[in-house]
Amino acid sequence: xxxxxxxxxFAEWRKLRRPTLLLGTLGAxxxxxxLVSSLLFLxxxxxxxxxxxxxxxxxxMLSLPSGATQAFSSIGNLLGIIALCVxxxxxxxxxxxxxxxxxxxxxxxxxxxxxxxxxxMKVFAIFxxxxxxxxxxxxxxxxxxxxxxxxxxxxxxxxxxxxxxxxLNVFISILGFGIIGMVLGIxxxxxxxxxxxxxxxxxxxxxxxxxxxxxxxxxxxxxQLGTIAVGGTETISxxxxxxxxxxxxxxxxxxxxxxxxxxxxxN
Amino acid sequence: xxxxxxSVNDLSKKYGEALAVSHTNFQVPLGTICGFxxxxxAGKTTTIRMLLGLITPTGGTGQIxxxxxxxxxxxxxxxxxxxxxxxxxxxxxxxxxxxVLATLGGFPQERVDQLLKQVGLADxxxxxxxxxxxxMKQRLGIAAALLPDPKILILDEPTNGLDPEGIQEIRQxxxxxxxxxxxxxxxxxxxxxxxxxxxxxxMLRKGEVVFAGPIQELFDQQQPYMIVxxxxxxxxxxxxxxxxxxxxxxxxxDGAAHIEGPPDWAGTLNKLAFEAGILLTxxxxxxxxxEETFFEMTGEQK
Numbered sequence: 001x002x003x004x005x006x007x008x009x010f011a012e013w014r015k016l017r018r019p020t021l022l023l024g025t026l027g028a029x030x031x032x033x034x035l036v037s038s039l040l041f042l043x044x045x046x047x048x049x050x051x052x053x054x055x056x057x058x059x060x061m062l063s064l065p066s067g068a069t070q071a072f073s074s075i076g077n078l079l080g081i082i083a084l085c086v087x088x089x090x091x092x093x094x095x096x097x098x099x100x101x102x103x104x105x106x107x108x109x110x111x112x113x114x115x116x117x118x119x120x121m122k123v124f125a126i127f128x129x130x131x132x133x134x135x136x137x138x139x140x141x142x143x144x145x146x147x148x149x150x151x152x153x154x155x156x157x158x159x160x161x162x163x164x165x166x167x168l169n170v171f172i173s174i175l176g177f178g179i180i181g182m183v184l185g186i187x188x189x190x191x192x193x194x195x196x197x198x199x200x201x202x203x204x205x206x207x208x209x210x211x212x213x214x215x216x217x218x219x220x221x222x223x224q225l226g227t228i229a230v231g232g233t234e235t236i237s238x239x240x241x242x243x244x245x246x247x248x249x250x251x252x253x254x255x256x257x258x259x260x261x262x263x264x265x266x267n
Numbered sequence: 268x269x270x271x272x273x274s275v276n277d278l279s280k281k282y283g284e285a286l287a288v289s290h291t292n293f294q295v296p297l298g299t300i301c302g303f304x305x306x307x308x309a310g311k312t313t314t315i316r317m318l319l320g321l322i323t324p325t326g327g328t329g330q331i332x333x334x335x336x337x338x339x340x341x342x343x344x345x346x347x348x349x350x351x352x353x354x355x356x357x358x359x360x361x362x363x364x365x366x367v368l369a370t371l372g373g374f375p376q377e378r379v380d381q382l383l384k385q386v387g388l389a390d391x392x393x394x395x396x397x398x399x400x401x402x403m404k405q406r407l408g409i410a411a412a413l414l415p416d417p418k419i420l421i422l423d424e425p426t427n428g429l430d431p432e433g434i435q436e437i438r439q440x441x442x443x444x445x446x447x448x449x450x451x452x453x454x455x456x457x458x459x460x461x462x463x464x465x466x467x468x469x470m471l472r473k474g475e476v477v478f479a480g481p482i483q484e485l486f487d488q489q490q491p492y493m494i495v496x497x498x499x500x501x502x503x504x505x506x507x508x509x510x511x512x513x514x515x516x517x518x519x520x521d522g523a524a525h526i527e528g529p530p531d532w533a534g535t536l537n538k539l540a541f542e543a544g545i546l547l548t549x550x551x552x553x554x555x556x557x558e559e560t561f562f563e564m565t566g567e568q569k
Contacts, residue, residue: 020358099356103368105348106414108340266322
């Protein structure tokens with residue numbers, strides 16, 4: 001059982017490590033990490049704010065032990081969308097290319113196949129998270145001096161704990177987005193459809209619904225996952241976001257697993 | 268050890284109200300090459316998908332190497348398959364595509380280079396799959412099917428897109444695999460090719476088996492005939508009368524008389540025609556072939 005899951009993991013990893021996907025994804029991760037981290041520090045004195053939706057993040061806030069990861073945690077949503085695209089494409093392409101039948105002939109245990117694929121993509125998500133963290137914290141540190149932000153507390157014991165906590169939270173958030181992508185891939189069986197629907201929902205539908213009725217933000221799945229990345233907000237607690245996201249992702253996974261294991265592979 | 272590679276009993280598959288495969292029964296002995304033929308939509312691919320555990324039958328049972336098709340994990344490690352043409356990742360090379368499947372199945376990675384050489388892709392193994400011609404894709408699909416060094420090889424249209432030389436190579440490859448004891452279950456529209464290599468035939472029509480058994484048994488059920496042409500086309504009616512008076516069915520088609528009868532009656536017919544003053548310009552005894560038989564048994568138009 002474990003041996004066959006390990007084989008599935010490494011087979012999937014061969015696909016994930018191909019240069020166009022790996023370098024393309026890491027390029028996007030690096031771009032957003034540099035962009036968000038730079039804007040946070042370069043616009044520190046802007047009257048329009050330097051954070052998400054015009055929020056002002058002051059020098060004092062950035063000098064706290066959490067200052068090193070302030071930018072990194074706010075990249076969570078963008079990293080999540082990248083993960084959603086990668087997970088959805090990797091899953092749906094097996095249907096659209098017809099390669100699922102090859103995989104199932106070589107590994108007929110469908111749940112094992114799903115678990116192995118997910119494990120491989122999880123490692124990919126960990127890799128994305130680490131790269132983003134290194135770049136974001138590096139850029140923040142490089143820009144902090146020029147903007148009179150005190151970094152003394154960033155790397156002491158409290159600072160290191162904050163970095164570890166944020167890494168974990170961003171990873172959980174990315175994984176949640178990724179699993180949603182994977183589920184959409186299984187449901188829709190087309191990379192374009194699953195990515196479009198996922199991105200459309202997260203970037204447009206949730207924002208419109210949230211803007212029209214702000215109380216819905218407490219229930220929208222993308223917003224919960226984004227909240228996990230930043231460790232909770234004033235309006236949504238970390239625990240609420242974590243438990244509700246877990247519920248959404250769990251239900252989606254159950255539906256996807258039932259479909260994946262029972263549906264005929266007819267194409 | 269079972270002596271049957273494939274055994275199918277009353278196997279059926281329904282999609283809504285449409286019956287794709289209806290109460291199918293056939294058996295394929297170990298170590299043979301079995302041709303799987305039928306017109307488009309006859310249910311060949313659906314049957315193959317059920318044998319490989321990709322779709323669930325709505326009725327009946329099946330065994331592969333003595334294991335039920337409801338437990339594909341028990342026999343698939345010994346089965347190689349290419350279904351509905353080759354399907355690979357376009358951005359990976361041919362070799363890397365095979366490595367994905369070798370890793371998944373737990374097969375030695377050395378098999379990849381051996382197989383690329385065996386199917387004539389050794390010099391293109393590092394090229395991306397998306398740059399392959401249709402024939403090369405087909406060869407890669409066959410290489411993937413051979414990865415487990417299978418006891419049963421199930422191929423769906425393996426010669427699609429291959430040039431005559433490639434078709435001949437695949438035929439030789441299948442023959443050599445069967446000589447080593449591999450059972451080959453192959454569907455193809457190239458009936459003349461199947462006739463050359465198959466010992467067994469399973470013929471489907473509208474989801475039902477119309478024949479399953481040794482190919483010679485199929486031919487034995489068919490009446491041999493001869494094609495007769497005369498110098499004067501008006502003499503064909505006289506030839507028909509001669510044949511019918513001797514108890515042979517005959518009809519005229521495409522400017523020739525088609526007379527059912529054993530090949531050794533050709534000499535008698537020639538003599539009778541000569542005595543009647545008819546000059547024959549063609550007298551060809553025809554043994555039944557798979558193509559003719561297929562059209563006759565499936566009711567397909569030539």
